[in-house]
Amino acid sequence: xxxxxxxxxxxxxxxxxxxxxxxxxxxxxxxxxxxxxxxxxxxxxxxxxxxxxxxxxxxxxxxxxxxxxxxxxxxxxxxxxxxxxxxxxxxxxxxxxxxxxxxxxxxxxxxxxxxxxxxxxxxxxxxxxxxxxxxxxxxxxxxxxxxxxxxxxxxxxxxxxxxxxxxxxxxxxxxxxxxxxxxxxxxxxxxxxxxxxxxxxxxxxxxxxxxxxxxxxxxxxxxxxxxxxxxxxxxxxxxxxxxxxxxxxxxxxxxxxxxxxxxxxxxxxxxxxxxxxxxxxxxxxxxxxxxxxxxxxxxxxxxxxxxxxxxxxxxxxxxxxxxxxxxxxxxxxxxxxxxxxxxxxxx
Ligand SMILES: [Mn+2]
Numbered sequence: 515x516x517x518x519x520x521x522x523x524x525x526x527x528x529x530x531x532x533x534x535x536x537x538x539x540x541x542x543x544x545x546x547x548x549x550x551x552x553x554x555x556x557x558x559x560x561x562x563x564x565x566x567x568x569x570x571x572x573x574x575x576x577x578x579x580x581x582x583x584x585x586x587x588x589x590x591x592x593x594x595x596x597x598x599x600x601x602x603x604x605x606x607x608x609x610x611x612x613x614x615x616x617x618x619x620x621x622x623x624x625x626x627x628x629x630x631x632x633x634x635x636x637x638x639x640x641x642x643x644x645x646x647x648x649x650x651x652x653x654x655x656x657x658x659x660x661x662x663x664x665x666x667x668x669x670x671x672x673x674x675x676x677x678x679x680x681x682x683x684x685x686x687x688x689x690x691x692x693x694x695x696x697x698x699x700x701x702x703x704x705x706x707x708x709x710x711x712x713x714x715x716x717x718x719x720x721x722x723x724x725x726x727x728x729x730x731x732x733x734x735x736x737x738x739x740x741x742x743x744x745x746x747x748x749x750x751x752x753x754x755x756x757x758x759x760x761x762x763x764x765x766x767x768x769x770x771x772x773x774x775x776x777x778x779x780x781x782x783x784x785x786x787x788x789x790x791x792x793x794x795x796x797x798x799x800x801x802x803x804x805x806x807x808x809x810x811x812x813x814x815x816x817x818x819x820x821x822x823x824x825x826x827x828x829x830x831x832x833x834x835x836x837x838x839x840x841x842x843x844x845x846x847x848x849x850x851x852x853x854x855x856x857x858x859x860x861x
Contacts, residue, residue, distance in 0.1 A: 518653075520643040521660040527623045527640065528661075531562065531594035537619075538568040538585075538599060539606035541820075544576060544679025546600035549627070549650045551581045552672035553597060556654075559664040565590050569609025573761055578717040579675060589615050597625045600650040602642065603634050603813055605822070627653050629680075632804045632813050648688040651676030655696050670700045675710055687798060687817065724759055727752070731766045737773070739841040744770035745780040747833070753783055763793045771795050778802065778840055782833060788825025790832060794818070802843045809839055 528534065536553050538546040550566055557564040566585040576582055587609070596619055601607070610616045620638035628644040629652070635642065645653050651673045658665050665673075674697060681689045684697065701707065720728075735746050748762045756762050763781035770779035777800035781793045792810070794803040801816030810832075812821025823832055 517660060518643055518645070518656060520641050521657060523641045524625050524643065524657060525661045527595050527625055528557070528560070528562070531623070533563040533565060533590065533593040535565045535567050535589055535593050535596040535619075536599060537596060537607070537610075538566075539601035539603070540568075540570040540609050541601075541606060542568050542570060542572050542576070543600070544579075545649045545651055545676040547572060547576050547579055547582060548672045548674075548676025548679060549599040549654055550585075551579060552651065552654060552669045552676065553599065554581065554584075555666060555669035555672065556658060556663050559666060559669075565593065569607065569613070571758075574759060575717060575761075575764075578713045579672070588613070589618060593622065595623045595625070597627060598636065598639070599627050599654075600629070602626055602628045602630050602636060602644050604636055605634075607636075627657070629653060630814065632808070632815070634813060646688070647690070648686060648693050649677045649680035651680075652693055652696055655700075665703070667704045670703050670705050671710060674700045674705045674707065675714075678707070678710070687801075688815070721759065724756065724765070727756055727762070728765045731762065732769060735766065735770055735773075737776070738837045739844065741773060741775040742777045742844050743780065743837055743840050744773050744776045744778070745782065745833070745837065746770065747782045747784065747829075749784050750786040753785065767793060767795050771797055777844055778806070780806075780836065780840070782829070782836075784829055789822060790827075790829055791820060791822045792836065793820045800844065800847065802840070802847065805843055806836065806840055810836070 534557055536550045538550050554564040554566055567589060568585045569587060572582045572585055623640045624638060626636050626639045626642040626644065627650055629647050629650050631644065631646050643653060647653060655673055677693060677697060681693060684693060731746055735744055737744055746766060752762055763783065767779050767781050777797050779795045783791045794806055796803045796817045803819035804814050804816050807814050807819035807821040810821040810823055812819060814820055
């Protein structure tokens, strides 16, 4: 078990509170949702009144997780404490700011449970428990063990789902032996991974319309810098048409990443109000995703990150800069790898 210094304060806040809001950022995923639903279950069993909040819609591919429809877009009129899961970036809580609820949140004791080391910080948080592990759910598991909180089968299922989601089935670089131990302990507790996977796959089935759209997107993939960079651009009309069914970027980004010689895949989305977002995925050995994102004011992990640029900048200019900057990073990485190889030969 990992002992976190933040545990005592987290336990104190939770013990003193009755109604506790659990918040996800505006980009919910399997880890944030699984973590939020696990916490809801754990706090409920502790006799608390948990309330689930997310400023954005929960994407339909996550609707196989029972309880997603309990999530609301408004904070309750009264609550005692809040737990933000899976983000440390205030920019990702924009909807809370837009609806003028952030100031309100800041008056309560706020706990952040996260694993995004490079993402900055939430200035109004009272306790930040941000650990360099593969999923927020892994941090929650450790906290639950340290606090001696109950973990029933439903909560365990949610934690495993969340860990499997962010670790892509325990295969990404940030997965550690401890991650395997935790999943092992949860399986020993009754979690059936095959059954969870079956449920997820059922929901992954796509409509014929979406399959055809995926084909269109794949045809539009552009390659740059000797195919080391693959990128695609998704215009507002397509975001409007397909996003309710599936995140267009996620339809193709893995196929892009899996092109021969490709190191980095970037999916740009151009919104109706003029702002642009980018989702970045890197292959193993080319961990520059957070550097690219940070260059444009975003953040994330070395292999997975994203950024958002407000309107005012022509998209083509932004895209060119992104490709140029990414090429430079890849060239530098190449040089340092060559350098290391030479040094290795010499020793
Ligand atoms: Mn996560």
